[in-house]
Amino acid sequence: MTDQPYHHGKLREALLERAMETIEEAGVDGLSLRQLARDVNVSHGAPAKHFRDKQALIDAVALAGFQSMNRLIRDATQSGDDLRGRFVRVGKAYVDFAVEHPALLTVMYSTKHHPDSSEELRNTGAQGIHVAQAMIAEAQEAGVLADGDPGTLAMVCFVSLHGTALLAAGGHLDGTSVEDVVTATTDTLWAGMAAGVPAAQLASTTQLSS
Amino acid sequence: MTDQPYHHGKLREALLERAMETIEEAGVDGLSLRQLARDVNVSHGAPAKHFRDKQALIDAVALAGFQSMNRLIRDATQSGDDLRGRFVRVGKAYVDFAVEHPALLTVMYSTKHHPDSSEELRNTGAQGIHVAQAMIAEAQEAGVLADGDPGTLAMVCFVSLHGTALLAAGGHLDGTSVEDVVTATTDTLWAGMAAGVPAAQLASTTQLSS
DNA sequence: TCTACTTTGTTGTCAATGACAACATTGGCT
DNA sequence: AGCCAATGTTGTCATTGACAACAAAGTAGA
Numbered sequence: 001m002t003d004q005p006y007h008h009g010k011l012r013e014a015l016l017e018r019a020m021e022t023i024e025e026a027g028v029d030g031l032s033l034r035q036l037a038r039d040v041n042v043s044h045g046a047p048a049k050h051f052r053d054k055q056a057l058i059d060a061v062a063l064a065g066f067q068s069m070n071r072l073i074r075d076a077t078q079s080g081d082d083l084r085g086r087f088v089r090v091g092k093a094y095v096d097f098a099v100e101h102p103a104l105l106t107v108m109y110s111t112k113h114h115p116d117s118s119e120e121l122r123n124t125g126a127q128g129i130h131v132a133q134a135m136i137a138e139a140q141e142a143g144v145l146a147d148g149d150p151g152t153l154a155m156v157c158f159v160s161l162h163g164t165a166l167l168a169a170g171g172h173l174d175g176t177s178v179e180d181v182v183t184a185t186t187d188t189l190w191a192g193m194a195a196g197v198p199a200a201q202l203a204s205t206t207q208l209s210s
Numbered sequence: 211m212t213d214q215p216y217h218h219g220k221l222r223e224a225l226l227e228r229a230m231e232t233i234e235e236a237g238v239d240g241l242s243l244r245q246l247a248r249d250v251n252v253s254h255g256a257p258a259k260h261f262r263d264k265q266a267l268i269d270a271v272a273l274a275g276f277q278s279m280n281r282l283i284r285d286a287t288q289s290g291d292d293l294r295g296r297f298v299r300v301g302k303a304y305v306d307f308a309v310e311h312p313a314l315l316t317v318m319y320s321t322k323h324h325p326d327s328s329e330e331l332r333n334t335g336a337q338g339i340h341v342a343q344a345m346i347a348e349a350q351e352a353g354v355l356a357d358g359d360p361g362t363l364a365m366v367c368f369v370s371l372h373g374t375a376l377l378a379a380g381g382h383l384d385g386t387s388v389e390d391v392v393t394a395t396t397d398t399l400w401a402g403m404a405a406g407v408p409a410a411q412l413a414s415t416t417q418l419s420s
Numbered sequence: 421t422c423t424a425c426t427t428t429g430t431t432g433t434c435a436a437t438g439a440c441a442a443c444a445t446t447g448g449c450t
Numbered sequence: 451a452g453c454c455a456a457t458g459t460t461g462t463c464a465t466t467g468a469c470a471a472c473a474a475a476g477t478a479g480a
Binding site for chain 1: 369370372373380
């Protein structure tokens with residue numbers, strides 16, 4: 001047993017890493033600052049020097065989660081497929097991340113939802129939408145998709161995939177497989193955006209627009 | 211000060227009601243069994259006689275939430291509109307509920323997600339999908355929607371609306387209004403299901419089906 | 421090198437919490 | 451009346467998050 005030096009040196013990183021492990025194993029409720037301190041062989045007061053309080057630690061975990069997720073999404077956009085293929089791959093990347101890190105995803109969004117979330121966290125979390133919006137705008141210019149506000153359509157795709165990701169992560173897809181739901185979702189969305197909204201349908205949605 | 215009778219009489223109902231209020235005001239993390247007992251003027255040990263532990267109370271809250279939500283959804287299906295109109299109304303009903311009870315919705319699904327959720331809770335929570343599935347099947351038979359497995363398509367609609375509901379409840383829709391996102395989502399989904407998935411698109415999704 | 425000063429970690433303490441056990445009261449049933 | 455299960459109370463315990471006082475270690479300037 002070599003006795004520990006007074007200074008841990010990389011306490012912040014060690015805490016973050018261990019916190020992510022704990023969250024993935026036991027959920028956010030299973031995270032205890034004191035247990036965390038024990039896990040990394042440090043006194044129960046030490047974490048406070050790096051994270052003001054428990055929420056600050058959770059925020060940091062969420063931020064790290066968004067960063068690694070954004071990386072996966074960006075990678076997915078760079079495949080050589082056609083527009084629709086890239087669209088599907090981005091959706092799959094998102095859902096795959098969710099399925100592999102279900103508890104982390106919950107933390108990421110419940111944290112972003114928190115009333116006093118940091119600017120950085122919100123920006124990092126919104127990056128996925130921008131990717132979708134760019135793809136949709138590009139497809140519209142290419143004539144592959146019908147006209148329509150890219151911002152709203154991107155939001156539609158985002159919320160749909162987010163729902164898929166959350167329910168897939170929680171195992172709420174009952175009978176249907178994750179793979180089936182993701183492809184069906186992206187296919188349906190793409191088909192809907194390609195077809196556009198017929199005028200007959202718009203009638204009931206434009207009542208208040210005058 | 212009339213001294214309280216020894217028996218509260220309706221403790222369980224009182225606890226449930228107050229718990230729902232607390233959750234909507236302060237989220238699940240703001241719920242404390244002891245504070246709850248204080249709120250209804252009862253000793254800190256009393257709640258244990260009605261709910262084995264804190265999770266059991268939360269489960270009961272979630273179940274009540276699903277029941278009132280299902281009522282709203284069923285009501286929405288009984289409007290006299292055409293098929294597409296009813297579809298949109300169901301979506302709106304779901305999202306409206308989420309926006310009005312954001313914290314409750316979070317509890318409902320994080321509870322259903324819990325590994326040892328009760329059979330009753332899971333069944334009650336899945337009811338919304340069955341409604342969607344019935345509507346889609348009916349529309350397919352009427353020739354309004356293209357063919358496709360109603361179960362999978364219902365799941366697609368459900369996850370999409372679920373995502374909309376969650377993000378709307380959390381205020382994550384950034385620029386776009388809730389109303390816009392809901393109508394755009396239901397419109398896009400319906401258009402996609404009406405158009406069906408072109409064979410050219412299916413090519414990339416049927417690679418593993420042989 | 422000596423000396424402030426800051427950062428990082430430790431120890432001690434506090435109120436709040438969830439869970440549990442022992443006990444008290446109530447109302448129903450025979 | 452007398453038993454008994456359901457309901458509520460009181461007391462207690464370990465755990466937790468937060469805070470304050472203190473200690474050690476690195477850092478920068480004389």
